[in-house]
Amino acid sequence: MDRPNYITPEGYSRLRTEYQQLFEIERPALVETISWAAGNGDRSENGDYIYGRKRLREIDRTLDRLSKKMSKAQVVDPAKQPDRGRVFFGATVTVADEDDEERTVTLVGVDEADASSGRISWHSPLARALRGAALGDLRRVMLPAGEKEYEVVAIRYPDA
Structure with a gap:
């Protein structure tokens, strides 16, 4: 049984702000760092590259979770x-x-x-x-x- 996922306008705004922060600011900066680190040669011992890839996966999971929450949310004022x-x-x-x-x-x-x-x-x-x-x-x-x-x-x- 799917219950409606009610959310206040303020709550929805907070979800949207977090999504935008990750998608528009943090993710592009991280992709740039990973690209720079990949160009430095051996990736197996490159901390910037390894950490960057791990953090990128975390951000992508969070973006996916937030996207699903926002699509199912029913804003009620x-x-x-x-x-x-x-x-x-x-x-x-x-x-x-x-x-x-x-x-x-x-x-x-x-x-x-x-x-x-x-x-x-x-x-x-x-x-x-x-x-x-x-x-x-x-x-x-x-x-x-x-x-x-x-x-x-x-x-x-x-x-x-």
């Missing part, structure tokens, strides 16, 4: 969400657990998730539990540490 009273993709949600400890998370695409900064994947257990929730709703989430119940305290979307 959370600022254009018509129903701001419920939790959908791109929402920033503040939840409180049973101990009244609050946590704020933003539901983003898989490629832009960063739990340490509060950006969780749209497909994570907490995000799946919060989807469609309204202010004041209680949601149970099965986490690795056990089941936990959260109350939705606030829902925000970026301004258009």
Whole structure:
């Protein structure tokens, strides 16, 4: 089952910027270095040539991965969400657990998730539990540490 690969406009822009940096700047410079190193004679002990070829393969793999991600990405602008009273993709949600400890998370695409900064994947257990929730709703989430119940305290979307 293929799930849609939602991504915010900012997340897509970051992917595109990384792709362009590698394709337009790093790769051509590296190809030039490899050509220069190849012209220096024996390639078997030529560090510039050997390292350059290895780095070129890494860049090509990264470009391929980024290209596939961008082609499958479905850009969704959370600022254009018509129903701001419920939790959908791109929402920033503040939840409180049973101990009244609050946590704020933003539901983003898989490629832009960063739990340490509060950006969780749209497909994570907490995000799946919060989807469609309204202010004041209680949601149970099965986490690795056990089941936990959260109350939705606030829902925000970026301004258009």
